[in-house]
Amino acid sequence: MDQVIDFIxxxxxxxxxxxxxYLAIPSISAVPxxxxxxxxxxxxxxxxFTRIGLENVQLLSTPGNxxxxxxxxxxxxxxTVLFYGHYDVQPVDPIGEWDSPPFEASVREGEIYARGAAxxxxxxxxxxxxxxxxxxxxxxxxINIKVIIEGEEEIGSRHLDEFVRERSHELGADVVLxxxxxxxxxxxxxICCGLRGLAYCQIDLRGTKSDLHSxxxxxxxxxxxxxxxxxxxxxxxxxxxxxxxxxYDRVRExxxxxxxxxxxxxxxxxxxxxxxxxxxxxGEKGFTTLERLWGRPTFEVNGLNAGFTGEGAKxxxxxxxxxxxxxRLVPDQDPETIADSFESYAKKISPKTVELTVTQxxxxxxxxxxxxxxxxxxxxxxxxxxxxxxxxVNREGGSIPVVSTFQEILQVPTVLFGIGLPDENAHAxxxxxxxxxxxxxxxxxxELYAEFGKLRA
Amino acid sequence: MDQVIDFIxxxxxxxxxxxxxYLAIPSISAVPxxxxxxxxxxxxxxxxFTRIGLENVQLLSTPGNxxxxxxxxxxxxxxTVLFYGHYDVQPVDPIGEWDSPPFEASVREGEIYARGAAxxxxxxxxxxxxxxxxxxxxxxxxINIKVIIEGEEEIGSRHLDEFVRERSHELGADVVLxxxxxxxxxxxxxICCGLRGLAYCQIDLRGTKSDLHSxxxxxxxxxxxxxxxxxxxxxxxxxxxxxxxxxYDRVRExxxxxxxxxxxxxxxxxxxxxxxxxxxxxGEKGFTTLERLWGRPTFEVNGLNAGFTGEGAKxxxxxxxxxxxxxRLVPDQDPETIADSFESYAKKISPKTVELTVTQxxxxxxxxxxxxxxxxxxxxxxxxxxxxxxxxVNREGGSIPVVSTFQEILQVPTVLFGIGLPDENAHAxxxxxxxxxxxxxxxxxxELYAEFGKLRA
Numbered sequence: 001m002d003q004v005i006d007f008i009x010x011x012x013x014x015x016x017x018x019x020x021x022y023l024a025i026p027s028i029s030a031v032p033x034x035x036x037x038x039x040x041x042x043x044x045x046x047x048x049f050t051r052i053g054l055e056n057v058q059l060l061s062t063p064g065n066x067x068x069x070x071x072x073x074x075x076x077x078x079x080t081v082l083f084y085g086h087y088d089v090q091p092v093d094p095i096g097e098w099d100s101p102p103f104e105a106s107v108r109e110g111e112i113y114a115r116g117a118a119x120x121x122x123x124x125x126x127x128x129x130x131x132x133x134x135x136x137x138x139x140x141x142x143i144n145i146k147v148i149i150e151g152e153e154e155i156g157s158r159h160l161d162e163f164v165r166e167r168s169h170e171l172g173a174d175v176v177l178x179x180x181x182x183x184x185x186x187x188x189x190x191i192c193c194g195l196r197g198l199a200y201c202q203i204d205l206r207g208t209k210s211d212l213h214s215x216x217x218x219x220x221x222x223x224x225x226x227x228x229x230x231x232x233x234x235x236x237x238x239x240x241x242x243x244x245x246x247x248y249d250r251v252r253e254x255x256x257x258x259x260x261x262x263x264x265x266x267x268x269x270x271x272x273x274x275x276x277x278x279x280x281x282x283g284e285k286g287f288t289t290l291e292r293l294w295g296r297p298t299f300e301v302n303g304l305n306a307g308f309t310g311e312g313a314k315x316x317x318x319x320x321x322x323x324x325x326x327x328r329l330v331p332d333q334d335p336e337t338i339a340d341s342f343e344s345y346a347k348k349i350s351p352k353t354v355e356l357t358v359t360q361x362x363x364x365x366x367x368x369x370x371x372x373x374x375x376x377x378x379x380x381x382x383x384x385x386x387x388x389x390x391x392x393v394n395r396e397g398g399s400i401p402v403v404s405t406f407q408e409i410l411q412v413p414t415v416l417f418g419i420g421l422p423d424e425n426a427h428a429x430x431x432x433x434x435x436x437x438x439x440x441x442x443x444x445x446x447e448l449y450a451e452f453g454k455l456r457a
Numbered sequence: 458m459d460q461v462i463d464f465i466x467x468x469x470x471x472x473x474x475x476x477x478x479y480l481a482i483p484s485i486s487a488v489p490x491x492x493x494x495x496x497x498x499x500x501x502x503x504x505x506f507t508r509i510g511l512e513n514v515q516l517l518s519t520p521g522n523x524x525x526x527x528x529x530x531x532x533x534x535x536x537t538v539l540f541y542g543h544y545d546v547q548p549v550d551p552i553g554e555w556d557s558p559p560f561e562a563s564v565r566e567g568e569i570y571a572r573g574a575a576x577x578x579x580x581x582x583x584x585x586x587x588x589x590x591x592x593x594x595x596x597x598x599x600i601n602i603k604v605i606i607e608g609e610e611e612i613g614s615r616h617l618d619e620f621v622r623e624r625s626h627e628l629g630a631d632v633v634l635x636x637x638x639x640x641x642x643x644x645x646x647x648i649c650c651g652l653r654g655l656a657y658c659q660i661d662l663r664g665t666k667s668d669l670h671s672x673x674x675x676x677x678x679x680x681x682x683x684x685x686x687x688x689x690x691x692x693x694x695x696x697x698x699x700x701x702x703x704x705y706d707r708v709r710e711x712x713x714x715x716x717x718x719x720x721x722x723x724x725x726x727x728x729x730x731x732x733x734x735x736x737x738x739x740g741e742k743g744f745t746t747l748e749r750l751w752g753r754p755t756f757e758v759n760g761l762n763a764g765f766t767g768e769g770a771k772x773x774x775x776x777x778x779x780x781x782x783x784x785r786l787v788p789d790q791d792p793e794t795i796a797d798s799f800e801s802y803a804k805k806i807s808p809k810t811v812e813l814t815v816t817q818x819x820x821x822x823x824x825x826x827x828x829x830x831x832x833x834x835x836x837x838x839x840x841x842x843x844x845x846x847x848x849x850v851n852r853e854g855g856s857i858p859v860v861s862t863f864q865e866i867l868q869v870p871t872v873l874f875g876i877g878l879p880d881e882n883a884h885a886x887x888x889x890x891x892x893x894x895x896x897x898x899x900x901x902x903x904e905l906y907a908e909f910g911k912l913r914a
Contacts, residue, residue, distance in 0.1 A: 225759075
């Protein structure tokens, strides 16, 4: 193992150069004009798989962008790891807010700036380099590994469920490994053992067949923008409690043990507030900020639109009004049931003066892993070696729907080991990745394979 | 007078051709690209003044678009009328919804379709033709008249107050006459004796310095889009009563006489509802629809904007949320006081979790005229001759701020005689004007000058 680590230390600078080439490909899956770039990025990944010594390397087609596959399956008796990641990236708008071009990676003060640096090219490349280090140094890996890197994560992993379902036999493994999440904080490595689920809906109201002059008609008809405010207001009370009937029925109450563990984490609420620029934090009464983020469901308005939104004054009663609503969910809430409850309640409280339409856009299941599982413990030992500090067990308020997909279809545990930082601007301008975390992450990954290898399949 | 009417009847078709030329000029004051067209329209109006026999014809400059002036002041002992209108028009968006090009006037089933047909070119042109008919036939008018046609009405008459104030001596008159409003209904001519006032404000909320991921941060910070809904909801209750403290303090209660008069008007609530396409009407309890429109103040949301409003699902907590709010006012509410009350109340109820900004955009005073005044009675006799039916006295829910300007500065009564129809799409695609109403309007205008001429200055 020492030779592997030596190899990684020796090649540190080469890794950055190679990563820059990877980050130079604008593989934006949401923008049709970049379809060729997405394809080029899949091919780059495929070539990289061959370079680092993976076998059976191929592009597996889907109805959308291809999945890049490679494996190495010669560690008899050792566990098989299914490593998942994505080579596509978010759009770059607003482009004017980038301090350097998003597809010309630039290193400043120990961080590499580029779209995809943290999400997810940097984090998958970390594993590519760990695999390479093992195979070059020892001509073998301590585990069996199957790698699938998809190209549609940023557009909802549209075809991944079907892909995994159809190939569930070939993708069989003992554990799923994903590096696509932030670590708890700078200097605080972590393993993520919980994700919230999601139910995303849209409300559309129609009052009249067209916009009306608010002078000529104001006072005699319902205003759908105001009715929308009334409806939203009935969804959550002033204390932050959601009023949709049955919403909390299946919420698993927080365990005292979890609350105690989270309370010990080095979380600085003052800094959190300051970094967000919020005048004052707000959340459900009786819970800490981390409990609100990791262990409690939410009701959020993601967008509002009605009538005149330009500069100045236009005296119109909008014909329609729209709200986008998402609810983050915790075990054991069922996203479909919650979306249905939302829809029924909205219909019930909407007055007869408007026509209401509810569209259910998207759902994802909540997920938690046992923080004392064998693979989590092994990963913890490995990360401690790479970062010089035992990782904390955290959760994430966001959702990674594929985690539930793997759990349901493959019925194996997932380990989420991320090395991004919470402020590294994934999905925003000036995305970046800390290069020390990257380097420690390559070492941790190699150590992780070794620790997993000590477990029996 | 018979000869004047004969002249008008004989020239009926010529009027339409000339009106088409006027309507062909895209004098959209709100769109800078049309500045030359606005100027060209002022010049067309100026030339028309000369053609019809007005004197002292000139373009009077303002810091914005010019006012076209002309007069005829040789009716010794007769009253002086200040006639006001505007040659600018609304934008044409959405252009795709027009059945014929907005600046190529097209006659279909007795209506002329074009931007500006009703608002206001058709209605001012009606007076141009009445003046012409008198001057050609009799070489004189029965009244003294000063005509001012401005080019900024559709952008809030920005420079008109100052214009009238500076020239108050030259513009002195016994009565102001305006034709820029709809008649009560098809076949029901009307004189408008009341307008609501206006206070238009914008609320901007900021929660955090940038949009946040609703998964990673949802539940721990206030959502400004939701807070906006809470704030709006506290502005008006479910019965339609406005909850801003002091809002109703100076509202003049409706007179039994007005209520009785309005109840007699041929208003078909069922048809009103059907034409709007509203599932159900809504308004303040204890008032009829006409009372709600003409005699009661309102609180309307004119626009909402926050976060993600495109297609599909984006999981964002908006950094900001915006609402445009307008309140229509009735005598004796003061727009500035109401705007201040709105601002104070919004600040009071806004939670400390967000930053609130209120911008007061626009105000206009409510206005009413005595329905039994001398000029109103004279106008009523004239309109009866032109339309074959005695006009009703109505009000308008909208606002024409210049009416208060004239009242305040010139201290004379205003007569509002409009011949548009409520469904003629002023400010909307397929604006039109009924040509029978136009023709009856030219006759009524000539008769109106004659009736006014019988009154002494």
